[in-house]
Amino acid sequence: MSVTATIDGKSVDIREGESILEAARRCGAEVPTLCYDSRVDPSASCRLCVVKVDGRRLPVASCAHALTADMNVTTSDDELEENRKTILKLVLSENPTEECRSCIERGPCELHSLATDYGVESDYYDGAISGRIPEDSNPFIARDYSQCILCYRCTRVCNELEQAHAIIPEGRGFGTNIVAPFHESLLGSNCTFCGQCIQTCPTGALMDKKMLGKAVAEDVTKVRSICPFCGTGCGIELNVAKGEFIGVTPDWDAPASAGSLCVKGQFGIDFIRSPDRLTTPLVRRDGVLQPATWDEALTLLVDKFQTVRAESGPGAFALWSSARAPSEGNFLMQKLARAVLGTNNIDNCSRT
Amino acid sequence: MADRTGSHAPFLPMLHDAMEHTETMSEETLNALSNALRIPASYIHQAASFYHYSNLGKDHVLREGTCGGPTCCLPGVGVRRGTPGEGIACPGLCDQAPAALAGGVFRGTAADPFLPPPPPASVDGVEEVLFHDIRIPGLRSLDVYRANGGYEQLRRVVEQDDAEEVIVNLRASGLLGRGGAGFPLAAKWQAVRETPGDRKYVVCNADEGEPGTFKDRPLLHLNPHLLIESMAIAGHVVGATAGVIYLRYEYPEAYDVLNEAIAEAEAAGVLGDFDLQVARGLGSYVCGEETSLLNSLEGLVPWPRERPPFPTQKGLWGLPTVINNVETFCSVPAILERGADWYRHLGRDESAGTKLYSVSGRVARPGPYELPLGATARELIEVAGGGPLPGRAIKGYTIGGISGGLLAAEHLDMPLDYAAPRQHGFALGSGGVVVFDDACCVVDLVRTCMLFYEAESCGKCFPCRVGTVRLRERLDALTGRAEPSANLIDEFNEIGAAMSANSACGLGQAAPLVLHGLVRFFGEELEAHRQGVCPAGVCHFL
Ligand SMILES: Cc1cc2nc3c(=O)[nH]c(=O)nc-3n(C[C@H](O)[C@H](O)[C@H](O)COP(=O)(O)O)c2cc1C
Ligand code: SF4
Ligand code: SF4
């Protein structure tokens, strides 16, 4: 029995669980998508990925159907391309025509890159604009649903991947809106501010509020790094413009995280230039923390350690080490606990 | 909240329960539902916010409104509609137009909203099968139903225990699904029978949401045992012991009728181990699409599923499921009783059996009529429906409710069968026919249809979600509500093509059909509108 199929005239081997879309892309076909995110179940919403399959009356959404033996698939012909173009014109028409913020600041968004590829402007099919913009004072996520094309990537990522269940489509049809149920602002909702919805959004509807207005895309360089906040070691890209850190985007190729981040890695890295950062040791004098020299601080520590140890024994100590310290620092910390203070009470915040 | 854990599909009954306790669905109620059903609250929120008659995010359940459907908005029948969102979805009372929702009750103009008119003796070869007994007083009760031969076929099927034989018979009868798609019944039952699994379901599609369609209504209200018997037969044939009737919200009386009949049948022990339940929808046309219907039962947002897998393989709760329309199910006992040959020959030419047609709009005697499958539109409209209103000339009609297409008077001799409409790219669909005459504006009618699709589009897919709105806006312009754009026909064609080919379900695929009919058969009237003239004098230009 044959275990191959044909895509655009080429023979393709069948792989367990692979969709027509994935197989087509694997063998080099360019199939456009807007609602596809490989990490979550397909919603088959954009209908741009539709292809012709012999024996099927209507084209099928290639993202939502497995490639099976002997299938004969055509990913592109005049009719498919014409309808793709029309669908692009339709979604562009539900958004305002002014220039997309995402394109300016983050670089061309998926929607507008595709529109450019297809030579489609945003001024066809004049009509009503969709999307209600919530009043949301949360400090992290800018939500402008007038830019939204209801691809449901954010809601699937939030519910299926993050399992945060913070946002969901509400209502029906053209009047559907993305909402945090019962909450106008994400602040009162289940949102953990992982930022994953921003990262999957193919338009300017969801943006990193902290980065808004900081730079234009041409000026941004991305520096690969590792989130220093915990032991997971998620991959991040530090976005740098004119020598200044402006925000984080995920490193999609990072082995530990494959693009996932939590609120700390996504939004917490701005401690780099925070005025709250300590630059000298602090010693509490008369109940107030005051700047001190290293000598003064260390001498004080040694005194106190010795007193406590003499009075209560080594079991009175517990040490907590930081994931933000290098491994060598953590090693030395446990040496200090075990060899110097004589206690095994040492832990690290990476474990929590 | 009542304990619904024994229910085959507890979501809808529990949502109805919850709605009884609060005017506006609160977060607490939603969370309680989420806990009881073990579905994340966000999903319940998405699902509950979808329906016309849910009270999530609203002050109260919608209890007042006039029908915004195509029949009820015809001149001389009801009100011409202004803006989207006005008016309720067609409640299936088009033969008693104008229909309205008043104080939570759906009513048309008839005193008895359920009784079908008697069959027109003058249509050649009319022999009623589905409506044969329907005018018998008291038929709803088990005794009367049995006295007229009821539950005999179920008894025989169980006794003879030869499911293959039943399927052979049904195949020979030529019975095709009456809900819209016309899929052979025997093939569907066979597929479920052959799919392995010790748990399977039989689901009846009693959503009847198609505008201009009200033919399941008499069966549901007056002959509940016929449906119950038919579903139990299906259960026996395919190996399912559980059944669910998905009943549209707009038929609350049928909910009580069906539940009473089921209770009576169970008490009398005629159903054996077949456990049948009724779930009421909450107002949504797309829930009649079989996979949306399944999602609705499961408490998910009722967007259609991608097929394959078909419900015969993975249906309700992922188990093999038979889904049929009320009329399809109800045809089964008569076929088993009187034989496949008899049934087949009731239809005209190649068509098998009878069909319930709904005719409404500008005709003298609107109503649901049972005619030989393949009767012409002229027979339905002029003979059964009593012809045009005095002094009026019929201009055209829609088929498949409105989703099958739009034809002109010159097509009145087209047989209303599965094959004939296809020559125009149209479909028989549910068998509903909305008639309009020279007092009506066809462009305005098409706009009303598009308003319906726009309001009912589920929002899952781009071409339909945006396309229905863009088409309606262009029809607004043609009917004097806005400025028309220059390349209107090109836009109709482009948007229509993308919707028909790329939409995820039948709603978006079929929505452009009325427009195709308009462009093809009413070119002059369309052109006049582009010039700012409405020949029927219905549209007023800015
Ligand atoms: C938008 C839409 C609405 C539908 N509504 C109904 C309905 O109200 N009742 C029905 O029986 N079938 C309806 N159908 C058809 C069903 O999907 C399905 O084909 C039918 O229930 C199968 O039963 P049958 O084979 O007995 O016709 C609808 C289909 C679509 C696409
Ligand atoms: S930030 Fe994360 S949790 Fe919050 S809405 Fe977006 S995906 Fe959901
Ligand atoms: S906000 Fe973005 S990701 Fe979410 S549905 Fe809209 S366009 Fe898609």
Ligand code: SF4
């Ligand atoms: S703090 Fe969050 S983003 Fe950073 S490494 Fe840990 S999990 Fe990843």
Ligand code: SF4
């Ligand atoms: S065609 Fe319309 S109703 Fe059907 S899935 Fe798409 S948006 Fe929903």
Ligand code: FES
């Ligand atoms: S990627 Fe398949 S429909 Fe959008």
